[in-house]
Amino acid sequence: MFYIFLLGPAGSGKTTLAAAIYDWFLSHDIDTIIVNLDPGADWLPYKPDVDVREYVTVEDVMERYNLGPNGAIIAATDLLAVDAEKIKDEIESLKADFAIIDTPGQLELFAFRSAGEHIAKTLISGGGAVSLFLIDVVFASKPSSLVSMLLLSYSVRFRLLMPQILVLTKCDMVDKNTLEYVLHLMENPQELANVVSSELKGLYRQMSERICQLLEEIGYDVEVVPTSAVKGQGIEMIYSIIQRISAGGEDYITYY
Ligand SMILES: Nc1nc2c(ncn2[C@@H]2O[C@H](COP(=O)(O)OP(=O)(O)OP(=O)(O)O)[C@@H](O)[C@H]2O)c(=O)[nH]1
Numbered sequence: 001m002f003y004i005f006l007l008g009p010a011g012s013g014k015t016t017l018a019a020a021i022y023d024w025f026l027s028h029d030i031d032t033i034i035v036n037l038d039p040g041a042d043w044l045p046y047k048p049d050v051d052v053r054e055y056v057t058v059e060d061v062m063e064r065y066n067l068g069p070n071g072a073i074i075a076a077t078d079l080l081a082v083d084a085e086k087i088k089d090e091i092e093s094l095k096a097d098f099a100i101i102d103t104p105g106q107l108e109l110f111a112f113r114s115a116g117e118h119i120a121k122t123l124i125s126g127g128g129a130v131s132l133f134l135i136d137v138v139f140a141s142k143p144s145s146l147v148s149m150l151l152l153s154y155s156v157r158f159r160l161l162m163p164q165i166l167v168l169t170k171c172d173m174v175d176k177n178t179l180e181y182v183l184h185l186m187e188n189p190q191e192l193a194n195v196v197s198s199e200l201k202g203l204y205r206q207m208s209e210r211i212c213q214l215l216e217e218i219g220y221d222v223e224v225v226p227t228s229a230v231k232g233q234g235i236e237m238i239y240s241i242i243q244r245i246s247a248g249g250e251d252y253i254t255y256y
């Protein structure tokens with residue numbers, strides 16, 4: 001089974017895009033399942049084949065341990081890590097070619113705490129995986145915000161050690177020129193550096209220049225896909241990149 005993780009900051013569009021990819025895969029006869037890995041999810045626009053809320057929910061944890069919402073989300077993720085093997089067995093028993101994984105709203109819990117890392121590691125051990133890192137195009141249209149999102153994407157990539165595709169979400173919300181400008185900046189870190197530098201002075205200007213230099217040096221193999229989940233745009237391109245990655249090659253190894 002090949003795992004497709006949707007990761008990104010709260011509200012970046014993970015759940016909506018996961019549902020759109022799932023529908024597109026099914027309508028193209030691609031053998032896939034969809035997994036809800038968010039114990040705090042309230043309503044979902046898809047019917048999950050595997051749902052971690054059957055193991056743990058944030059609501060139950062709040063009640064049982066008398067915790068507030070943030071503490072409960074952390075505790076729920078830790079509790080899920082204990083069930084990681086069972087969740088993997090349930091996913092694998094469905095014997096699909098692809099598993100689309102909708103991850104928790106709080107990216108930092110999944111990507112930076114050891115429970116999230118353990119869950120990801122357990123799920124993909126013995127199989128292949130890719131992460132789609134979602135960036136809201138409205139947010140990305142401010143160059144300094146784009147720089148911080150790109151840094152975050154690299155940090156997540158470094159943490160989870162799996163191939164990554166950068167996905168611009170909600171592209172139906174900006175005009176064609178804005179979208180082209182964002183894509184242009186993402187593909188030309190030097191120009192991104194110049195634009196951000198003109199916004200800043202002194203130490204922060206130097207910092208932004210060095211960050212963009214770093215992005216240029218390490219970003220050569222990351223592809224960017226503009227999407228709109230509501231219009232179903234960009235999913236075919238995501239699929240073709242995933243096919244290339246799942247077909248293998250030394251550059252696409254997941255280090256688990
Ligand atoms: N216009 C537009 N809105 C979108 C698109 N994708 C998501 N949204 C909206 O963005 C908001 C957040 O989307 P979600 O899919 O819930 O995002 P998420 O990353 O799963 O959110 P959390 O799990 O809470 O972190 C919702 O109001 C969606 O309707 C899109 O392609 N176009």
Ligand SMILES: [Mg+2]
Pocket residue numbers: 014015016038102103104105
């Ligand atoms: Mg969600």
